[in-house]
Amino acid sequence: MKNSIVLADSFMVLEWYKKNTIYQIYPRSFKDTSGNGIGDLRGIIEKLDYLKSLHIEIIWISPIFESPNKDNGYDVSDYCAIMPEFGNMDDFDELLDIAHSKGLKIVLDLVPNHTSNEHxxxxxxxxxxxxxxxxxxxxxxxxxxxxxxxxxxxxxxxxxxxxxxxxxxxxxHLFTKYQPDLNWENPKVREEIYKAMRFWLDKGVDGFRMDVVTLLSKDLSFKDVDLNIGFRKIIEDHYANGPKIHDYLKEMNDQVMQHYDAFSMGEGVGITPENAHLYVGADRKELDMIYHFDILENNILDGKYEEVTSFDLLQLKQVFRNWQTVFENKGWIANALGNHDFARLVSRFGNDKNYRTESAKMLVTMMATQNGTLNIYQGDEIGMTNIHLDDIDKVNDIQALNFYVENLETKKFTSEVALQMINNEGRDNARTPMQWDNSEFAGFSIIKPWLQLNPNFTDLNVLNQSQDRNSILNYYKKLFSVKKDYDIFSYGSYEEFEKQNKYIYMYEKMLNDQKMLVILSFSNLEIVIDYKIKKLKTYKLLLNNYNFVNIDNYKITLKPFQSLVYMSN
The missing domain is CATH 3.90.400.10 (Oligo-1,6-glucosidase; Domain 2)
Structure with a gap:
């Protein structure tokens, strides 16, 4: 059963997974100890002290189950076996035991919608x-x-x-032909998945991130769709939120999850602010939190490479506003600006050329101060950037390769333009090996890795940043350490200022008698704001991604991508 406490003078129930920070590991690209160029479980064991030093508490590991790897583990051929290239069950048991001994939780990536065609x-x-x-x-x-x-x-x-x-x-197969969709109408299928869940939970696993869980229930009419409405709308109206999805999730909770002190985080593809409560409302007894995509896809019109738009802060602020309003009184969300399915966050939303350090710090400050459970992705804590692949033969991601092949047939774009689109938004950007140091293979492996290293690893790596007090890495550590001390980072009411400002995101949060003011710049230039809304002298400066702040008569001169967090005294 789940353990929880209730915050004083608050409606909120504080389960352990709500306040804690989740660190996502893509195991193929994290750390190789076997010398085959592929990350493995023992590599995660080796880096547990590093993860502990970040002040994160939960480790989400992308699929480690047996798989032929057509989609890097999201095509499962055995739910209760370890992929051999990652190690074996003894390695996993050791990982779980050591992680728990260090106060770290382990969450596995469950893929219940489809299997491998080799299952x-x-x-x-x-x-x-x-x-x-x-x-x-x-x-x-x-x-x-x-x-x-x-x-x-x-x-x-x-x-x-x-x-x-x-x-x-x-x-x-809603994904590749190698990933046939399971028929959840069949109770035997559901019991097979529940059996696999119990297998891992009985070992002591602390929860599941549930891949595309909103797609489990299908529209059995199987009518044609209007392709002109756009793929995102097709997902919302025809693939996700099926007629029996809530029956299935209630059953899953009743038969499995409620019997363990573990949590369920659903990947909410196709959900909207209007229906999200149906998945995570406390009275629903379905999922514990939902991982929505409106933040990650805020500059993607319809989920396609060719429909990426320029970043618009007003649009991003509206996304946060929508979801904060929805979950003001009930339910829970996970917040993420990067994961294994998207290009690097500092390359998408920051400035990875001139202000990589500053914008990387600012972006994580924004995410850490939003209500919800913070998810971060491996490598973002050092500001890893997109990689430029100069040949389609160097691309690994099956989604990108399918897009390229389709484009060759339609000739909508030149091959050069199509490859540039893949470089801008392709999933390989997030999957390049972790950059640990400046040795030949970035400290990831002793041989050439399975996927090309980003050449900037010689300068951009964990070793260098661990020795620089002003690095992104050390800022992450400080931020997450402070976050542990203040519940207001994860909870609280929310009031936004400067709503129509295209360069400044500013909001105040309140929890009980405490107030927190957050000021974020999304500009490459200095910006002066005439701030007379609150008396700053009654606040203390808690976090600043620069070493100074310029305030003169309540006019604040923000440096490019500066972030400030003030706390009431």
Whole structure:
């Protein structure tokens, strides 16, 4: 059962996972100890003291289950086995024990919507339409012309159906053809997933991040969709929030999660502020928190490479405003500005050329002072940046490769432009190996890694920053240490100022008798703001990403990407 306390004079229940900071590890790219160029579990063990030094409390590990790696572990072939290149079960048990001994929690990445096409269930399902595993997946007969059952597009390009020639039926895969969707209408499928969850929870795992969990319930009419409404709207209206999704999540909570002191964080693809409470309202007994995409996708119109727009602070502020309002009184969200599916945050939202250090510090300050559970992604604590890949043969990500191949067929863009789009927004940007030091392979491995290193590792690495008191790394450590001392970082009412300012984001939070004022600059230039809303002399300066602050008669001159956090005395 979950342990919790209630904040004084507050409606909020403070479970341990709400206040704590989550650090996401992409294991293939974190630390290689076996010498095969691929990160592994023992590499995570080796770096537990480093993670502890960041003052994070929860480690979310992207999939480590057995997989043929068509989508780097998000195509599972055995939910209860370790991918051999990562190690074995003894390694995992040791990781869990040592992490717990250091006060760190371990959260695994569960993939309940689909399996690998190499999973034994799917292999058996393909042998016969009468096989007992056939109904573990979603099969449909072709249209009269022999084409797919409907016009649904895949997340990764192309149709969401693939023909099984031996049976003449199509199977559904909302992602790649190597990832057939499970049929959650079948209670045996649900029990198989619950069984796998119990396997890990009984070992002592502290929770799950649940991949695309909002897609589990399908619209069984399988009608064609209007492709003109845009892919994001197709997800919201046809793929996510299906008719039985809340029945399934209630059942999952009832049969599994409520029996453990562990939490569930759902990847909320396709949710909106209007329906999010249905997933995480305390009275719903479904998920503990939802990981929405409005922050991560605030400059992406429709989830496609070619529809990325320039960054707009007013739009980002509106996103935060929407979600803060929604969760003012109930429910809980996870906040993230970067993860394994998006380009590096400092390259997307900051200035990774002239003000990388300053903008990286400012961005994490913003995220750490928003209500919700903070998620950070490996490498962001040193300001890792996007990588430039000069040849499509160097691209690993299947989503990017599918986009490139489709573009070759449609000729919508030149090959050079398509590759530049991949460099700007492709997922490989976040998956380049962790930059530990300036040795030949960045301290990640003793051989050439599975994915190209970012050449800037010689200067941008953990070792260098650990020795620089003004580094991004040391700012992260200070910020997270301070965050532990003040509940107001994760909770509190929220009042925003300068709402229409295109360069300044400023807000005050209040919790009980405490107030916190946050001032953030998103400009490459100095900006003077005439601040007369509050008397700053009644506040103490708690955090500053520069070594000084220029205040004259309540006029503050902010340096480029400066962030200030004041706390009431």
């Amino acid at each position: 034994k269930w799917f292999k058996n399902a393909k042998t016969s339409v009468d096989n007992k595993y056939r109904d573990y997946y979603i099969w449909k007969k072709p249209k009269a012309d022999g084409g797919p059952p409907n016009n649904w597009p895949s997340f990764f390009g192309g149709p969401a159906w693939t023909l099984d020639e031996s049976s003449g039926e199509y199977y559904l």
